[in-house]
Amino acid sequence: MGNVALKGIDFETKNDSCSRSISVPSGDLAFDEHSDTERDRDSDEPFERGDSRHPAQRILFVTSEIADFVKVGGLGDVSSALPRALAVHHDIRVLMPAYREVLASSRKIRHVGHLPAYADLPACEVGEMTCDDGLVIYVLLCPELYEREGGPYGTGPGGYGSGGWEDNDIRFARLSLAAAEIVAGHAGLDWQPQLLHLNDWACGLAPAYLAWQGLTVPTVFTIHNLAYQGLYEASRCAALGIPQSAFHIEGVEYYGKLSFMKAGIVYASHVTTVSATYAQEITTPEFGCGLDGLLRRKSEQGRLSGIPNGIDDSWDPRTDAHLVQAFSANDWRGKRANAEYVRHRFGLAPSAGPLFAMVSRMVHQKGVDLVIEAAPSIVQAGGQLVFIGSGERRVEAQLDRLAERYPGAVGVYIGFDEDEARCIYAGSDFLLMPSRFEPCGLSQMYAQRFGSLPIAHRTGGLADTIEDGVTGFLFDEVKLASFMQAIQQAFSVYHSTELFYAMRRAAMTGRYHWRQSIAPYTQLYQRISEEAGVEARITA
Numbered sequence: 001m002g003n004v005a006l007k008g009i010d011f012e013t014k015n016d017s018c019s020r021s022i023s024v025p026s027g028d029l030a031f032d033e034h035s036d037t038e039r040d041r042d043s044d045e046p047f048e049r050g051d052s053r054h055p056a057q058r059i060l061f062v063t064s065e066i067a068d069f070v071k072v073g074g075l076g077d078v079s080s081a082l083p084r085a086l087a088v089h090h091d092i093r094v095l096m097p098a099y100r101e102v103l104a105s106s107r108k109i110r111h112v113g114h115l116p117a118y119a120d121l122p123a124c125e126v127g128e129m130t131c132d133d134g135l136v137i138y139v140l141l142c143p144e145l146y147e148r149e150g151g152p153y154g155t156g157p158g159g160y161g162s163g164g165w166e167d168n169d170i171r172f173a174r175l176s177l178a179a180a181e182i183v184a185g186h187a188g189l190d191w192q193p194q195l196l197h198l199n200d201w202a203c204g205l206a207p208a209y210l211a212w213q214g215l216t217v218p219t220v221f222t223i224h225n226l227a228y229q230g231l232y233e234a235s236r237c238a239a240l241g242i243p244q245s246a247f248h249i250e251g252v253e254y255y256g257k258l259s260f261m262k263a264g265i266v267y268a269s270h271v272t273t274v275s276a277t278y279a280q281e282i283t284t285p286e287f288g289c290g291l292d293g294l295l296r297r298k299s300e301q302g303r304l305s306g307i308p309n310g311i312d313d314s315w316d317p318r319t320d321a322h323l324v325q326a327f328s329a330n331d332w333r334g335k336r337a338n339a340e341y342v343r344h345r346f347g348l349a350p351s352a353g354p355l356f357a358m359v360s361r362m363v364h365q366k367g368v369d370l371v372i373e374a375a376p377s378i379v380q381a382g383g384q385l386v387f388i389g390s391g392e393r394r395v396e397a398q399l400d401r402l403a404e405r406y407p408g409a410v411g412v413y414i415g416f417d418e419d420e421a422r423c424i425y426a427g428s429d430f431l432l433m434p435s436r437f438e439p440c441g442l443s444q445m446y447a448q449r450f451g452s453l454p455i456a457h458r459t460g461g462l463a464d465t466i467e468d469g470v471t472g473f474l475f476d477e478v479k480l481a482s483f484m485q486a487i488q489q490a491f492s493v494y495h496s497t498e499l500f501y502a503m504r505r506a507a508m509t510g511r512y513h514w515r516q517s518i519a520p521y522t523q524l525y526q527r528i529s530e531e532a533g534v535e536a537r538i539t540a
C-alpha cells in the first residue's frame with residue numbers, strides 16, 4: 001500500500017466474523033521516516049526547566065529496581081524512564097539499594113553520606129553515582145542486606161511472591177527510612193530533596209517514618225501493583241522501629257498484620273497509580289485487595305489519581321539495535337525478518353499463519369492459564385505461539401509440556417531476556433495479555449509500537465491504552481469463551497490483509513510517551529508542596 005494517509009478512512013472488513021469497522025485514530029497517519037516520534041517531541045513537552053508557573057523541584061525518586069541495573073518487571077522500566085523524563089523540568093535523583101549488580105557495574109560510586117542504625121535496621125552508607133546522561137543515583141550501601149546472589153526481592157521465580165528473602169522487612173524498611181532521613185537532611189548529603197516520590201510497598205514505610213518524626217514533607221506514593229503488599233507479622237514492628245501506637249486500623253495494621261503498602265497509602269500526601277481505570281478499580285472490593293475502603297476514602301478526598309505510564313525512545317522499531325532488522329510501518333519485510341528469527345530461535349516451523357506471543361511474568365495475574373487453555377485451538381487454526389517469561393513453577397512446567405505437545409508450533413523460553421523480548425515484540429503478529437488485572441501494563445504498549453496487536457482483557461491500563469478493533473482487541477471476561485472470541489477476530493483480521501496492515505499502522509502510532517506524564521506529575525508535585533506549606537524553589 002506504500003505510504004498512504006489513512007485520515008478519515010474507515011476500513012470495513014469483508015469477513016463476517018469481524019465485521020466491526022475501524023476508524024483509524026489520531027488524525028494524520030501518513031508515515032514517513034520521521035513521523036510520530038518527532039511530532040510527539042514537539043507537541044508533548046509542556047514545561048521547560050525554569051518555567052516560573054511550575055517551579056522546578058528537588059525530588060528524590062525511591063525505588064527497589066531500575067532497568068539500568070536490575071529489572072524484575074515494569075517497575076524497573078518506570079524507574080529508569082520516568083525520572084529521566086521529569087529531569088527536563090526538575091532536579092530529580094534516584095535512591096535504591098546497592099545490589100550486587102549495582103556494585104558490579106563499572107560506574108564510580110562516591111561515598112557521600114552515612115545513616116546510623118535504628119531499631120534493628122543496620123547503619124549504612126550512601127553512595128552517589130552518575131549515569132552517562134547525567135542522572136544521579138544514590139545507592140544505599142549495606143552489604144549485609146543487599147549484596148547477595150539472587151533477585152532484588154528473593155531467590156524465587158521472578159523475584160516476587162514466594163521465595164522472598166527472609167529479611168525483606170528489614171531490607172526495605174532500611175530503604176524507606178533512608179529516604180525519610182535524606183529528605184529530613186540527616187544523611188550528610190550536600191543535596192536535600194523537597195519531595196519524595198515513592199514506589200510500591202518496598203518504599204511504603206517512608207512517609208510513615210516521616211509522620212512519626214513529626215515532619216511534614218510532601219510525598220507521592222505510586223502503586224504499581226496493589227497485589228504485592230509487603231505483609232509481615234505484627235511482632236516485627238519493634239524491630240523496624242514502628243511505634244506500637246501506629247499499629248491500628250487507621251495506621252499500618254492490615255487484618256492483624258503489618259502492611260508496608262497500607263503504610264504508604266495512609267501516610268503519603270497523595271497516592272497515584274499507573275492508569276485512570278486502575279485508579280478507579282482499586283476503590284472496589286474486586287480489585288482493592290482489602291484496601292478498597294481506604295482507597296475510596298483517599299479518592300473522595302482527592303488524594304488518589306491515575307497517571308498513565310509511557311514508553312521511552314528506546315522502544316522504536318526504526319532504531320532498536322536489538323532487532324534482527326529495523327523496520328517502520330509499511331516495511332513489513334523488515335518485520336518479517338524478525339518473525340523468521342523468532343521462529344528459528346524457538347524451533348518453530350516456517351509458517352504463513354499468525355505468530356502469537358506472550359512476554360510476561362508467568363503468574364496468575366497475567367492469565368497465562370487462559371493462554372494455555374486456548375493454545376490447542378490456536379494451533380489447530382494454523383497459529384503458532386511463543387512464550388518468554390518466568391514465574392510460578394507449576395505454570396512453567398505446564399508451558400514446557402505444551403511445547404512438547406506441539407513441537408514446531410509452540411516455543412517456550414523460561415527466563416528473562418530483554419533482547420529476545422524485543423525481538424518477539426517485533427516478530428510477533430499478536431501479543432496475548434489476558435491479565436486478570438493490570439495497573440497499566442507496558443508490554444501492550446511496546447507490542448503496539450512494534451506492530452504486534454495486543455489481545456487483552458478490558459481492565460486497568462489495558463482498557464486505557466488499546467483501542468478495540470483499531471490498535472488491538474479487548475475482551476470483557478477472563479473466561480476462555482470471551483478470550484477465544486477475541487482470538488477468532490484476530491485470525492479474521494490476519495486473513496484480511498489490508499485491514500490487518502491498517503491496524504498495525506494504527507497501533508504503531510500510539511502516543512504513549514513519558515513526555516505526557518511530565519505535566520500531570522509536575523502539577524501534582526506543585527499542589528502537594530503548596531499544601532504542605534513548602535516553598536518550591538525556582539531553579540532557573
Ligand SMILES: Nc1ncnc2c1ncn2[C@@H]1O[C@H](COP(=O)(O)OP(=O)(O)O[C@H]2O[C@H](CO)[C@@H](O)[C@H](O)[C@H]2O)[C@@H](O)[C@H]1O
Pocket residue numbers: 072073074075077078224225274309359360361388389390415416417418419421438439440441442443444446461
Ligand atoms: N521473560 C522476560 N524477558 C524479558 N522481559 C520481560 C520478560 N517478562 C516480562 N518482561 C518485561 O517486563 C516488563 C513488564 O512490565 P508490565 O508493566 O507489562 O508488567 P509488570 O506486571 O511487571 O509491572 C507492574 O508495574 C508496571 C509499572 O507500573 C505496570 O505497568 C504493570 O501493570 C504492573 O503489573 C516489560 O518491560 C516486559 O517486556
